[in-house]
Each structure stands twice: as structure tokens, then as C-alpha cells.
Amino acid sequence: MEKKITILKRFSSFKIVLIYAAVSIIYIFLSDYILELFFNDFVLISKWQTLKGIIFIIVTSTLLHVLMKININKLSNYYRQIIDFKLVSEEQSKQSKQEYIALFNHSPLPMWIFDLETLRFLNVNEAACEHYGFSYEEFMAMTIREIRPEAEIPQMEALLTRAIQTSDASFLGLMKHRKKNGDVIQVKLKTSQVNFDRRIGILVSAVDITPEICIQNKLLAVNTRLQQACEIATMGYWTNDLKTGEIIWSVEMHKIFETNPDTFLLTMDNVKNRFHPEERQKLNTATFSNFELDAIIESEQRIITDSGKIKWILERIHLIRDESNIPIRLEGIAVDITKRKLHEQEIFESNERFKILAKATVEAIIDWDHINDTIFFGEGFNTMFGYEAGMADKNLWLKNIHSDDSERVIKDLKKAIKNSKKEFFNAEYRFIKANGDIAYIQHKGIFIRNNNGDVTRIISAMVDLTESLEKMNTIEQQNKTLKDISWTQSHVVRAPLANLLGLINLMKDNKKMGYTDDRLIDYIGESATKLDHIIHDIVKKSTQNGVY
Incomplete structure (x- = not known):
């Protein structure tokens, strides 16, 4: 506007001069032409020339006054427009500044302005105070270095140096900031240059993206673990x-x-x-x-x-x-799942071999899955005890232990299961067969434990000792009979036999002496009879006890 007024001033002055010069030239030549046309007398023309000069001064003065007045009025109007424009601009600027300050203070994003030369905070909004933990007064006494981790300060100074050298303070990127409590956060910054209280300032808005980065890091870690899995x-x-x-x-x-x-x-x-x-x-x-x-x-x-x-x-x-x-x-x-299928095949084949072995053996096999509480009974339960193993329930073994032995056997088994160092189980008890007969059993088992020492499986075998015990009893009885016979031979038989030998020797001596004693023959007969009775008794005992 001021430039326009300056041009207007120059144009108006030049225009006045032109009008004044044009009017003056026209007046001079026109007046001279009229005087020469109507008057021939030189003296008279000279007098009119003087009058003409006076009229020229009056006319040109009046014209100059009119032109100057018109120009002044135009300039006044322009100056009035300039003043009104400045007043409106100042009012708008004041209103814009108030609106800007209101937007700045009430922005949900942390924002601040700092001096580009001193790096001191010039203004800071409520969101920044709340998020960073510093009060407004604390912010105003600080520089932007104090909200940066020490490791980030060189990067910040390099950016500021570039902004000063290139006169470009705009920046959009990630930075690390430090809160009052010492927490380091990752923020996304956006900066621009502003004039604030006649200073060159940098307006900064910050978005804390630490939670998003943490979530991204967690997702990345989860994806990595998922990939590894x-x-x-x-x-x-x-x-x-x-x-x-x-x-x-x-x-x-x-x-x-x-x-x-x-x-x-x-x-x-x-x-x-x-x-x-x-x-x-x-x-x-x-x-x-x-x-x-x-x-x-x-x-x-x-x-x-x-x-x-x-x-x-x-x-x-x-x-x-x-x-x-x-x-x-x-x-x-x-x-x-190739390895698993091969392992399952191995287990299946192993179980099949176990079942075949259970059928072939004379023992009654028990395979107890302690985890699932399922029991497999071998074919021996049918051949040895008369029970249909395939139709039997899992309590077949427990229910048929003799009542006098049941408590002792179960107590010993539970104690062995609880003892993590125990590998084997051994028990002897009586077992009731399907037909009601009582069998004398020797029960041996092995515990399979996991890494914690807990029993997962028990494999055991029951051997019927009834026949063996009967044979042992027979042998013991025979041994006793043999001992009696041996004692009889060494003590009872020896007495009549010694008598016989003595009597025979005595008869031989009497014969040599020519002496005969008939009583010796009677004595020999009695001793032989006693010996015969003893031999009969031995034969009888041997026959009764199965020695012969």
C-alpha cells in the first residue's frame, strides 16, 4: 500500500507539471496570436502583454491550486485507507495470535517453542507439562538439552546447526526424549520455524510412540518365536x-x-x-x-x-x-510326524511281541498303566488260574488276593510306588483261583518311572508256587525220613549187629579151645531177630515217605 502511495505521489506531481506546462504554453501562444490578430500598434500590444501576464499568473495560480487540492484529497483518501487497513490487520493479527495461543495451549499433543540461539523454552503447552512431568515454570527455566538423553544430544545439535546454516528448521522424524522421572521415550517430532516475541523460535510438536514401538517389538518377538516354533x-x-x-x-x-x-x-x-x-x-x-x-x-x-x-x-x-x-x-x-509314526510303529510291534510273549510264558503277566489306570492281564490268568483275562475288569488281581494276605501285599505295593528309588517289587501271597482253589504265588514286578520319579507303568509276573511247594514239602519229609533211617542205622541197627559180631567171635574162640556153648546160638538168633525187625521198620518208613 505504501509503495502504491509513493507511486501515486510521483505520478500526481508529474501530472500537475504537465497540465501546468500545457496550459501555460497554450495560453502564451494563443494570447500572442489573438493580440497580433486584433492589434497592430506596438505600444498597445505592450500594454496588453502586461495585462496578459497578470491574467496568466491569476489563471495558472488558480489552476495550480485546483490541481493541488485534487491531489491532496486523493492522497488523504489513500492515507485513510492505509490507516484503516493497518488497524484491521493489527486486529486480525491480534485475534489470530490469540486463536493460535489457544490452539497451542489446548492441543492434545505436547508442543513447545524454543529459542534457536539459546535453546531455552519460550513457551510450552499443558499437554507437554502433563506428559513429561515438568511444571510450566520448570520448563521455562530449562533448555531443550535437558529433555534429551545424553547420547542423543550430539544428534540434536547437528540438526540445529544444519537448520541455522540452511535457514530450514523443518524436521520430521523419530527422537528419544527423557521425562522428569528418568523414563526414556521414543517420540515422533515435527518442527517449523516461527517468530515469537520478536525472536526466531522453533515450534515443536511431539507424539509419544513408545507404546506402539513396544507393541511392535512384542509382535516382532512373537513372530520370531512363532517362526522358531x-x-x-x-x-x-x-x-x-x-x-x-x-x-x-x-x-x-x-x-x-x-x-x-x-x-x-x-x-x-x-x-x-x-x-x-x-x-x-x-x-x-x-x-x-x-x-x-x-x-x-x-x-x-x-x-x-x-x-x-x-x-x-x-x-x-x-x-x-x-x-x-x-x-x-x-x-x-x-x-x-514321520518320527512319531515310526515311534508308534515301534511301540505297536513291541506291544505285539509283548502279547505273544505273554501268551507263550507260563507266568501270569500284569501290565499296569499307572497314568491312565488301565491293566492288561496275560494269558497266564486263564491257563494258570482259570480267569478269562480279556473279559476281566482291572480289579481282578486285587479282588482275588487271599483275605489274610491282601492288606499286607497292597500296603507293601503302595509303599514301594511312593519310594522313587524303588525299582522292583517282590511279594509272596495266596491267590484264589476261579475254581476256588488256593495257589501260593511269588509276584515279581518292575517300576517304570518318569524324570520326576513318579511311576508311569508297572510290569509284573505271577508264578504259581503251589506245585513247587508241595514238592519241596515232599523232599523235606523224605530228608527227614532219611535222617531217621540214618540215625537208626547208626544207633539202633548197630547194637544187634555188634552183638552178632561179638557172639560170632566168641563162638570162634570157643571152637579153637574145643569148647561148645549152645546158649551162644540162642543169643545169635535173638540178635538176628532184633536186626530183622529193625530192617523191616526202616523199609516201612522209606516206603511210606516215598524214599523208595
């Missing part, structure tokens, strides 16, 4: 877009199928060809009707790698439908 579990993920036919495999899927991600073309035919022929037939006959709403179908299938290796996978498949209930995508996971 997938690798450890050999679990792959796949999707099949039913509209476009696009199939996507994770890296683990390629590892399971032993395919090269760079060369293996993911088509339905190529995928199906990797399955065992029997499983491939199932895939060809599968329909979407098998999928219930929000259901997951689980199956175990065999695949064949390019090297001819057969592997087992556990697959869980989920069908995704659109709003119209039309199938749009299949997604699923596959887990390599």
Missing part, C-alpha cells in the same frame, strides 16, 4: 485361492516336501503328485461338503519326496467362505 515343530503353512488358483507355501512346507522354492511350480497337479497314491485317491474324491461351518478337518497322510522317501504329515485344513457362503480359499498347516 514352526521350524522346531517342522510345521508349514499353505493357502489355496479357489478363485485364482494361486497356491502359496511357506519355507517350512518346501522343507517338509523337500522341494526347491525357486524351481518347484506350485500347481494343484504338482502338489497332488507328491502324495502317496492311496492318499492321492482321497484328494481326488474330496469335496467342500466335507467342511462344516468354521470346522477344521484334520488328517494324517503320506507323501513321497523326489528321492523316494515316504514321510507322514499331519494336516489341518480350514475352508474360508465369502458373505454369500461361497468357498473362496483353503488354508492349512502341515506338520512332519
